[in-house]
Amino acid sequence: MQTSRKKISQITILDVARESGVSYSTVSRVLNGFDFVKGSTREKVLKTAERMGYVANIQARSLAGGKTQIIGLLVPGLDNGYITEIVSGIDQELAHSDYDMMLYTTHRYQGKESLYVKTIANGLADGLILLVPHNAQNYLQALPRQDFPYVLVDQIDNMYNSTTVDATNWQGAYDATAYLIKLGHQRIGFIMGAPQLNSARERFDGYRAALQHHRIAYDESLVIEGDYMTKSGYSGAKRLLSLEQPPTAIFASNDLTAFGVLDAIHETGLRIPEDISVVGFDDIPLASLAYPKLTTVRQPLVQIGQVAVRLLLEKLENPEREARRVTLATELIVRDSSAPRG
Amino acid sequence: MQTSRKKISQITILDVARESGVSYSTVSRVLNGFDFVKGSTREKVLKTAERMGYVANIQARSLAGGKTQIIGLLVPGLDNGYITEIVSGIDQELAHSDYDMMLYTTHRYQGKESLYVKTIANGLADGLILLVPHNAQNYLQALPRQDFPYVLVDQIDNMYNSTTVDATNWQGAYDATAYLIKLGHQRIGFIMGAPQLNSARERFDGYRAALQHHRIAYDESLVIEGDYMTKSGYSGAKRLLSLEQPPTAIFASNDLTAFGVLDAIHETGLRIPEDISVVGFDDIPLASLAYPKLTTVRQPLVQIGQVAVRLLLEKLENPEREARRVTLATELIVRDSSAPRG
DNA sequence: ATTTCAACTGCAAACGCTTGCAGATATTGG
DNA sequence: CCAATATCTGCAAGCGTTTGCAGTTGAAAT
Numbered sequence: 129m130q131t132s133r134k135k136i137s138q139i140t141i142l143d144v145a146r147e148s149g150v151s152y153s154t155v156s157r158v159l160n161g162f163d164f165v166k167g168s169t170r171e172k173v174l175k176t177a178e179r180m181g182y183v184a185n186i187q188a189r190s191l192a193g194g195k196t197q198i199i200g201l202l203v204p205g206l207d208n209g210y211i212t213e214i215v216s217g218i219d220q221e222l223a224h225s226d227y228d229m230m231l232y233t234t235h236r237y238q239g240k241e242s243l244y245v246k247t248i249a250n251g252l253a254d255g256l257i258l259l260v261p262h263n264a265q266n267y268l269q270a271l272p273r274q275d276f277p278y279v280l281v282d283q284i285d286n287m288y289n290s291t292t293v294d295a296t297n298w299q300g301a302y303d304a305t306a307y308l309i310k311l312g313h314q315r316i317g318f319i320m321g322a323p324q325l326n327s328a329r330e331r332f333d334g335y336r337a338a339l340q341h342h343r344i345a346y347d348e349s350l351v352i353e354g355d356y357m358t359k360s361g362y363s364g365a366k367r368l369l370s371l372e373q374p375p376t377a378i379f380a381s382n383d384l385t386a387f388g389v390l391d392a393i394h395e396t397g398l399r400i401p402e403d404i405s406v407v408g409f410d411d412i413p414l415a416s417l418a419y420p421k422l423t424t425v426r427q428p429l430v431q432i433g434q435v436a437v438r439l440l441l442e443k444l445e446n447p448e449r450e451a452r453r454v455t456l457a458t459e460l461i462v463r464d465s466s467a468p469r470g
Numbered sequence: 471m472q473t474s475r476k477k478i479s480q481i482t483i484l485d486v487a488r489e490s491g492v493s494y495s496t497v498s499r500v501l502n503g504f505d506f507v508k509g510s511t512r513e514k515v516l517k518t519a520e521r522m523g524y525v526a527n528i529q530a531r532s533l534a535g536g537k538t539q540i541i542g543l544l545v546p547g548l549d550n551g552y553i554t555e556i557v558s559g560i561d562q563e564l565a566h567s568d569y570d571m572m573l574y575t576t577h578r579y580q581g582k583e584s585l586y587v588k589t590i591a592n593g594l595a596d597g598l599i600l601l602v603p604h605n606a607q608n609y610l611q612a613l614p615r616q617d618f619p620y621v622l623v624d625q626i627d628n629m630y631n632s633t634t635v636d637a638t639n640w641q642g643a644y645d646a647t648a649y650l651i652k653l654g655h656q657r658i659g660f661i662m663g664a665p666q667l668n669s670a671r672e673r674f675d676g677y678r679a680a681l682q683h684h685r686i687a688y689d690e691s692l693v694i695e696g697d698y699m700t701k702s703g704y705s706g707a708k709r710l711l712s713l714e715q716p717p718t719a720i721f722a723s724n725d726l727t728a729f730g731v732l733d734a735i736h737e738t739g740l741r742i743p744e745d746i747s748v749v750g751f752d753d754i755p756l757a758s759l760a761y762p763k764l765t766t767v768r769q770p771l772v773q774i775g776q777v778a779v780r781l782l783l784e785k786l787e788n789p790e791r792e793a794r795r796v797t798l799a800t801e802l803i804v805r806d807s808s809a810p811r812g
Numbered sequence: 813a814t815t816t817c818a819a820c821t822g823c824a825a826a827c828g829c830t831t832g833c834a835g836a837t838a839t840t841g842g
Numbered sequence: 843c844c845a846a847t848a849t850c851t852g853c854a855a856g857c858g859t860t861t862g863c864a865g866t867t868g869a870a871a872t
Contacts, residue, residue, distance in 0.1 A: 157850095185827090189829055233561050484858080496821055818868095823865090825862095832855095833852100838850085
């Protein structure tokens with residue numbers, strides 16, 4: 129048997145009730161802002177609670193069926209500017225609300241993912257934001273109630289008609305590719321993201337559409353499957369550069385990947401952008417600090433987070449509200465890593 | 471009155487008990503790994519729980535006095551590579567354990583800080599890690615039990631004899647300053663961090679000690695009070711550069727500040743490092759991506775997080791364990807932003 | 813075959829809160 | 843001044859667990 133953890137003198141609703149001479153249910157009602165409590169009583173209770181340093185016990189509140197004023201946030205990890213930017217947006221927006229954030233990292237470990245969802249939805253939180261879950265369905269199945277309020281970020285799902293926030297992945301990729309074509313590039317390498325994410329697929333589609341639209345033949349050897357990580361950009365670029373006829377530009381599916389590409393190119397001694405252009409996607413803070421400064425497709429990451437929160441709060445306020453999908457616009461940011469074909 | 475949230479069919483310990491034909495307390499004991507349960511019974515219960523998709527209700531468990539297997543983490547915000555690196559370390563280390571992380575951001579808003587501490591320590595989590603709390607005392611006072619297990623990161627406190635992890639701030643600053651002096655710099659600007667943090671004070675002391683030790687007169691006009699933010703680096707550098715006799719090197723108290731310094735210098739057209747050297751502190755991931763690559767004092771940020779977790783887990787396993795302070799070594803990383811005085 | 817004891821299992825209370833319902837207290841009109 | 847009503851308050855049950863204590867079982871010892 130483990131050491132039994134003695135609960136020492138927590139100040140409870142009962143203490144506050146005793147101290148202010150009312151019943152504990154009245155205290156509860158005051159604390160929850162219900163009507164039917166005389167103004168003077170309310171004042172008195174509030175003051176006593178304050179004075180005694182009362183802090184509600186969330187677990188008890190939740191157990192009893194009350195609101196926790198917590199919203200859960202599930203992210204794969206924190207090792208990535210893309211995610212931390214969105215989290216930051218969520219955090220900012222939540223700071224204006226009465227809700228607190230509880231963040232869980234899954235490390236993409238499937239076991240934990242659905243466990244967390246269940247735990248959170250069991251009452252630990254009032255709502256849930258899922259950040260790029262690899263396969264949303266798995267998560268959503270774990271929801272104990274169909275109507276538990278949640279929002280999906282950057283991952284659509286076709287099965288459950290979920291409320292979703294994402295960006296114009298297709299259009300962004302199209303724009304970037306078209307921009308490179310306009311610069312005179314014909315052989316444009318593409319390093320894809322993790323194919324199970326639909327952002328990756330959409331960007332790929334955008335890339336192909338731009339090629340086709342400009343009557344450039346699609347060359348499979350120029351497309352490398354990656355996983356949105358720096359390493360895959362590095363190895364992908366290495367492969368592209370070793371082709372008999374290497375590309376004159378590389379479009380990486382995200383900035384992290386682009387950094388790997390930058391690295392690989394630097395190693396070969398080629399100059400950027402004189403010898404080869406590089407374009408990324410996301411515009412994480414690092415992008416403008418890289419050398420050379422990265423041309424990229426900006427996703428409004430902070431805003432994505434903010435919108436996710438707003439949608440969730442809407443849903444929380446009005447559970448009847450139907451699901452909707454908000455897609456924010458991307459924007460091509462031209463910096464120093466791209467130039468006309470030499 | 472708000473909409474009452476109906477609890478829909480959560481699978482409880484009772485369901486599992488009924489299904490496997492034992493009492494609910496036996497199920498509880500199986501789930502908590504206690505002895506005194508027949509092997510066959512244990513198996514059966516485990517299997518049934520698995521099959522039924524049972525997930526423990528943390529709130530109930532906590533209320534009843536059990537362990538939550540959650541450790542709380544309080545950080546000022548997520549908008550800072552320094553913090554996210556440490557958090558990442560914490561996260562990594564926790565991933566190997568049976569504990570989950572719950573992260574709260576305080577935005578340095580005092581009201582929330584002690585509220586969170588109370589909430590968490592009320593049983594929501596089994597332990598607590600405090601990341602750079604502006605004034606640790608405030609937090610620690612809020613602890614309902616003196617012996618609630620917690621660890622302070624990068625902030626010592628003299629009052630409560632807390633378990634602490636930090637880095638050799640003094641030595642790191644001393645080393646950086648001495649390095650600049652060795653390069654021939656005599657007028658070395660210093661931009662301080664938020665003075666209420668003792669890391670800021672220690673670094674300042676290290677800077678002064680190095681000057682003194684090398685018999686360079688301390689010049690107050692070369693020291694600017696900052697707050698560890700990029701903006702303060704920018705404005706601080708502007709001020710330093712507009713001195714009649716501007717410094718030939720600037721030591722910024724952290725990398726974020728150094729980025730501001732870089733910016734300000736770039737604007738004036740001065741070259742780095744030919745005209746002026748810049749040194750930072752922390753070595754956040756951005757540091758090696760900045761232009762020019764930043765010379766800086768590396769703190770083992772990820773490791774700091776990991777150590778914090780390890781100390782906390784130790785304490786959790788053995789509550790009798792006395793508090794201790796672990797100070798990790800810093801290391802000067804020379805990159806491209808510093809050079810001999812021209 | 814009985815007793816004895818270890819090995820196991822179950823009951824019930826408790827954790828701090830919310831909330832339906834009933835009861836109490838003002839407040840008003842007759 | 844009383845009844846009727848509106849307004850407020852309190853009791854008690856219940857949320858899903860843990861755990862002390864008492865009870866049951868079964869095998870070994872007599």
